[in-house]
Amino acid sequence: IQLNDGSNLSGLQVIADEKLENYEEISKLSTGAALEVWGTLVESQGRGQDFEVQSEQVLIRGTAPGEEYPLQKKGHTLEFLRDIAHLRPRTNTLGAVFRIRNTLSQAIHRFFQDRGFLYVHTPIITANDAEGAGEMFHVTSLDLEQLPKTKAGKVDYDQDFFGTDVSLTVSGQLGAEGFALAFTNVYTFGPTFRAENSNTARHLAEFWMIEPEMAFMDLQGMLVLTEEFLRELLKECLDRHEEDLAFLQKMYDQELISGLKHICDTPFETLTYTEAVKILENSGKSFEFPVEWGCDLQSEHERYLSEVHVGGPLNLIDYPKDIKAFYMRLNDDEKTVAAMDVLVPGVGEIIGGSQREERLDVLDERMDAHLKEELWWYRDLRRYGTVPHAGFGLGFERLVLYLTGMENIRDAIPFPRVPNNAAF
Ligand code: 4AD
Ligand code: MG
Numbered sequence: 001i002q003l004n005d006g007s008n009l010s011g012l013q014v015i016a017d018e019k020l021e022n023y024e025e026i027s028k029l030s031t032g033a034a035l036e037v038w039g040t041l042v043e044s045q046g047r048g049q050d051f052e053v054q055s056e057q058v059l060i061r062g063t064a065p066g067e068e069y070p071l072q073k074k075g076h077t078l079e080f081l082r083d084i085a086h087l088r089p090r091t092n093t094l095g096a097v098f099r100i101r102n103t104l105s106q107a108i109h110r111f112f113q114d115r116g117f118l119y120v121h122t123p124i125i126t127a128n129d130a131e132g133a134g135e136m137f138h139v140t141s142l143d144l145e146q147l148p149k150t151k152a153g154k155v156d157y158d159q160d161f162f163g164t165d166v167s168l169t170v171s172g173q174l175g176a177e178g179f180a181l182a183f184t185n186v187y188t189f190g191p192t193f194r195a196e197n198s199n200t201a202r203h204l205a206e207f208w209m210i211e212p213e214m215a216f217m218d219l220q221g222m223l224v225l226t227e228e229f230l231r232e233l234l235k236e237c238l239d240r241h242e243e244d245l246a247f248l249q250k251m252y253d254q255e256l257i258s259g260l261k262h263i264c265d266t267p268f269e270t271l272t273y274t275e276a277v278k279i280l281e282n283s284g285k286s287f288e289f290p291v292e293w294g295c296d297l298q299s300e301h302e303r304y305l306s307e308v309h310v311g312g313p314l315n316l317i318d319y320p321k322d323i324k325a326f327y328m329r330l331n332d333d334e335k336t337v338a339a340m341d342v343l344v345p346g347v348g349e350i351i352g353g354s355q356r357e358e359r360l361d362v363l364d365e366r367m368d369a370h371l372k373e374e375l376w377w378y379r380d381l382r383r384y385g386t387v388p389h390a391g392f393g394l395g396f397e398r399l400v401l402y403l404t405g406m407e408n409i410r411d412a413i414p415f416p417r418v419p420n421n422a423a424f
Contacts, residue, residue, distance in 0.1 A: 001026075001058075003037060006089070009096060009243045013044065013052040020058055031073055032064030032090075078411055085415050085424040093251065096244035097404050097412060100237055104399060107236040108189060108210055111229055117212060118183040121190065122172030127164055128374060130174050131325055135196045136167035137205075168193035171393060172211050173327075174378055177356060180213040180389055181381055187212040189396075199419050201408040202299065202348060204397060206417040213391035219329075219338040219355040222390045223315050226342060226351060227268045229394075230313070234260055237403050245404075253405030259345070260403065263313060270315040273297075273336065276305055283309075296323045302341075302348040314343045326366040327378075328354040329388075340392065347402045353392020358382060 004011030014037050016026050029035075039055035046052070070084050071091060081088040088094045109119070125139050141161040142148065148156040157165045172188035179186045188211045196203060214222070238245065238260060249256040271279070280291040280301055289298045297316075306314045318331060319339040328337035342351035357363040360382035364372065372379065400412035410416040415424040 030066040032069040034062035117185040120179045122175035126169045130171040176213040180215045208396035210394040215389045217390040256405040268313045272318040299348045306343040307345045329357045350398040355390040358386045
């Protein structure tokens, strides 16, 4: 019997012989049954495993219905497995992915805790659109069938639970900034939500984000930290998941392990946005979305830069201010901001961050009247002991994609939330 409790890929071989009183029943079991086995762990006589259990008692706790069981021994496509998200953690592939995901989340906490960062739990329900992109899910306790209206015919949020219009957060950054000015170095690690209707292999409507925020930190200092951070996570995975990674490599990505090892000892390259645009313009490639200075880079551009131009991870810095969020620090050229994206082969952007605008007068230039009113408390942070500070957001599922060689972000999170799908 091949028994697996999820702790590793290969499970444990159990020898069940005729001496067992329920041998007849056991011999009729099929894939998916749940067993409790008592016996002795011995060195294996056969090949393929070091140890096995010579069973003395095998208790059948739950049977599975033979051919009707959706997970047969033959391989299934990842698409098929997404439709049975409640069963797919039992498969070799998703088992490996979720073990690696667990290791990464522990390693992330350790990285920051070892460096004295405070873990801060920023709110999930918020009245602020931190990224200003307007891609938020509303939260309300109003009766949607009978919405109270103001005289002007708008929804009357005064009557709603919080007395105002609130949503699920897109980022914990703004709150984390407040904490960084009290605790110096902090980080969040929590769920974030985006109602962008991009049905791609890189976007989820609900994803987890790690957001460190550091006082007395500038963009250059942060580049050093992110590189050290990603490398440490990578090493932890290589150390602890040899078997899982070898399996994923065999199944999905022939260069997975060598690629990860390569990054462990190659410094990240850094390019400015302006340099990157020149490289793209001179690449001789015809992109679906044409490139010119000032445009937002599309995933085809990001992938060209990291996969073809650099062949590894790449920091892209100093983006045009008009395509980045209001809180990013204006550079001396007054055209660009101290932004940083980290791009990796196969995935594209996994980190987005920046040095923050700590000068109130400059910040005010980038906020309209409405935003100033909404974020009065954020402006306060620039009035009371403001300091240069910086932070970034790492998309956790994109990190998992990168380290497992999976291609679709829906295979990097237990129960993906994407347009038209929240069944599980
Ligand atoms: O670049 P983003 O939008 O940056 C922020 O939210 C900042 N407030 C972070 C900060 O400076 N504290 O998002 C950060 C990262 C992206 O680089 C990407 O990895 C991930 O979050 N991300 C998504 N992952 C999955 N699905 C989505 N819809 C995502 N949107 C962003
Ligand atoms: Mg971004």
